[in-house]
Amino acid sequence: MRTARVVLPVLLLALALPAVAASSVPPPYGIVDANAPRDTPLRELGFQLYAGNCSTCHGPNGSGFPEAKPGLGSGGILGKAPSLHGVGELSADFYLRTGRMPLGHVGEQPNRGHVFFSDREIRALVTYVGSLGKGPPIPHPHPQRGKIAEGLQLFTQHCAGCHQIAAGGGYLPGAVAPALGQATPTEIAEAVRIGPYVMPRFGPQAISDKELDSIIAYVDYTNHPKDSGGWSLGHVGPIPEGLVTWLLAAAVLVGMCLALGSRLKS
Amino acid sequence: MKRWLTAGLMLLLGRRKRTLPAPEDERIVPPGGADLRAENAVILLLLAAAVCAAGFIAAYALGSIPNRTQFLGLALGLSFAFLAVACLVVARRLVVTEELEEEYSPVEHLEEQAAIQEIVTESGSRFTRKRLVKVAAGTAGGALGAALIAPAVSLGPILDTSAFYTTPWRRGRRLVDQGGNPFSAEEIFEKLFYTAFPEGAEREDLGAPIVVVRMEPAQLRLPSERSGWAPEGILAFSKICTHAGCAISLYRAPLFPPAGPKAALVCPCHYSTFDPATGGDVIFGPAGRPLPQLPLTVDENGHLRAAGNFSGPVGPSWWGVRRKDARS
Numbered sequence: 001m002r003t004a005r006v007v008l009p010v011l012l013l014a015l016a017l018p019a020v021a022a023s024s025v026p027p028p029y030g031i032v033d034a035n036a037p038r039d040t041p042l043r044e045l046g047f048q049l050y051a052g053n054c055s056t057c058h059g060p061n062g063s064g065f066p067e068a069k070p071g072l073g074s075g076g077i078l079g080k081a082p083s084l085h086g087v088g089e090l091s092a093d094f095y096l097r098t099g100r101m102p103l104g105h106v107g108e109q110p111n112r113g114h115v116f117f118s119d120r121e122i123r124a125l126v127t128y129v130g131s132l133g134k135g136p137p138i139p140h141p142h143p144q145r146g147k148i149a150e151g152l153q154l155f156t157q158h159c160a161g162c163h164q165i166a167a168g169g170g171y172l173p174g175a176v177a178p179a180l181g182q183a184t185p186t187e188i189a190e191a192v193r194i195g196p197y198v199m200p201r202f203g204p205q206a207i208s209d210k211e212l213d214s215i216i217a218y219v220d221y222t223n224h225p226k227d228s229g230g231w232s233l234g235h236v237g238p239i240p241e242g243l244v245t246w247l248l249a250a251a252v253l254v255g256m257c258l259a260l261g262s263r264l265k266s
Numbered sequence: 267m268k269r270w271l272t273a274g275l276m277l278l279l280g281r282r283k284r285t286l287p288a289p290e291d292e293r294i295v296p297p298g299g300a301d302l303r304a305e306n307a308v309i310l311l312l313l314a315a316a317v318c319a320a321g322f323i324a325a326y327a328l329g330s331i332p333n334r335t336q337f338l339g340l341a342l343g344l345s346f347a348f349l350a351v352a353c354l355v356v357a358r359r360l361v362v363t364e365e366l367e368e369e370y371s372p373v374e375h376l377e378e379q380a381a382i383q384e385i386v387t388e389s390g391s392r393f394t395r396k397r398l399v400k401v402a403a404g405t406a407g408g409a410l411g412a413a414l415i416a417p418a419v420s421l422g423p424i425l426d427t428s429a430f431y432t433t434p435w436r437r438g439r440r441l442v443d444q445g446g447n448p449f450s451a452e453e454i455f456e457k458l459f460y461t462a463f464p465e466g467a468e469r470e471d472l473g474a475p476i477v478v479v480r481m482e483p484a485q486l487r488l489p490s491e492r493s494g495w496a497p498e499g500i501l502a503f504s505k506i507c508t509h510a511g512c513a514i515s516l517y518r519a520p521l522f523p524p525a526g527p528k529a530a531l532v533c534p535c536h537y538s539t540f541d542p543a544t545g546g547d548v549i550f551g552p553a554g555r556p557l558p559q560l561p562l563t564v565d566e567n568g569h570l571r572a573a574g575n576f577s578g579p580v581g582p583s584w585w586g587v588r589r590k591d592a593r594s
Binding site: 066067080081082106107109161162171172173174175194195196197198199200201202203205206228229230256259260264 | 358525
């Protein structure tokens with residue numbers, strides 16, 4: 001009983017120490033004012049977050065910097081980012097929800113990563129960026145209305161060149177086409193309309209909203225494909241599958257030869 | 267049922283041992299008794315194979331069971347496996363094997379061998395112009411060899427390369443999409459790429475398919491002789507890679523050009539990468555020469571038309587690709 005009374009505060013102190021240490025160092029990303037009142041209007045909160053996390057690259061009013069501005073950068077970050085006027089809530093939602101922004105350093109490919117903002121903070125930033133100029137709203141796709149077969153056809157035509165037919169991702173010189181396993185329907189719809197990093201941008205003339213539903217339905221299907229054979233081998237395709245089968249069969253055949261044959265006794 | 271089981275058991279176990287009729291001292295194969303255990307094992311294995319095969323039929327008939335494919339494969343696989351083990355047991359335990367050794371016979375017929383040797387030396391040769399015959403044989407062999415190698419010429423054209431320079435594209439021919447609808451300039455958006463074909467021409471021709479992209483006119487760095495080839499910044503290139511002839515099906519289109527790789531047409535086979543802004547120059551990969559560019563114009567209806575033929579021969583390169591002037 002006495003030991004417990006001593007151990008418990010020590011334990012609590014040990015647990016609290018790293019937290020205190022962490023709070024004394026300003027976090028690289030995240031909310032500007034952790035004690036901001038809960039009833040701050042979304043756009044106001046978004047503006048504060050923008051000023052603290054985005055403005056060194058995207059400019060004080062989202063005007064962007066086409067060239068690096070060493071004088072403006074803080075914390076080793078040099079401004080060199082596109083203008084956010086007119087990108088709309090769609091782009092902001094995509095880049096923030098997937099953790100692609102804030103970017104680690106200028107020039108790198110924005111990849112899916114840790115999301116530093118809470119849901120309310122993201123909504124605040126999205127509202128603020130959306131208010132910077134007239135731009136597309138967050139899309140609301142309906143993959144349940146799409147046809148998987150049509151989606152496969154469209155995906156083959158427009159997406160599989162880089163993302164591979166099973167949406168497992170791929171490469172092209174200077175960039176990585178991400179796997180689409182974690183992408184939500186909204187994120188896929190957003191990415192198609194934005195064309196992030198070096199991806200082509202497909203407007204409604206190239207891929208209609210209805211076709212987009214089918215593409216999303218197909219991508220969703222690739223996450224849980226019907227593997228009739230049971231063993232998918234990572235959906236790498238029929239040629240590696242055949243090779244694996246032949247390897248297994250060859251081992252069995254060698255085993256049979258060993259079992260059947262016998263050494264000549266001399 | 268019980269009676270059937272008893273009958274089966276009797277069949278399996280109630281056989282008499284067969285006696286071998288030959289007397290002991292004349293035998294070549296040493297005597298060996300029947301291997302009842304192995305025989306039983308073989309019968310059981312064959313029955314198991316039959317049961318598994320029947321299981322396959324049952325799984326096939328019952329359409330609604332979960333993981334049906336797996337059960338089908340398992341049943342068939344096990345059936346084959348039992349059959350294989352049964353054959354194995356038969357081969358190892360029931361088929362009588364006997365190893366026989368035979369010595370090589372000693373050298374025989376010494377006199378005959380000597381006679382043959384003598385015949386050969388006495389016969390001599392009937393050739394009087396040995397060298398001429400050798401030359402004739404050499405000529406025949408050489409010509410035959412050349413005839414065999416000759417088809418290799420098809421690997422790279424030497425005599426007639428006009429097919430690589432004459433394409434369906436002519437001045438004034440409209441660009442159409444897969445459905446045959448003409449492309450208008452305003453339908454071509456930046457950051458997207460389009461595949462187009464010549465209107466009213468064979469699409470399977472190597473020179474027919476092209477890729478069309480739109481870029482900021484200020485970003486273009488086309489050679490001076492190609493000024494006016496890209497109206498409104500719309501560029502067209504052969505869709506066939508100059509390395510191995512795959513279709514250019516990837517377009518690297520940067521969202522924010524200052525921070526990222528520049529726009530490029532990429533072949534998915536070996537990642538040959540071409541810069542559309544400079545007229546199709548190779549910026550990466552194994553391709554040895556630029557992607558042929560097609561000059562474009564916009565007609566009074568806003569439709570895209572070819573303004574001539576490609577800047578160079580289309581398709582994969584061959585050894586004499588640089589010998590001839592491209593625009594002929």
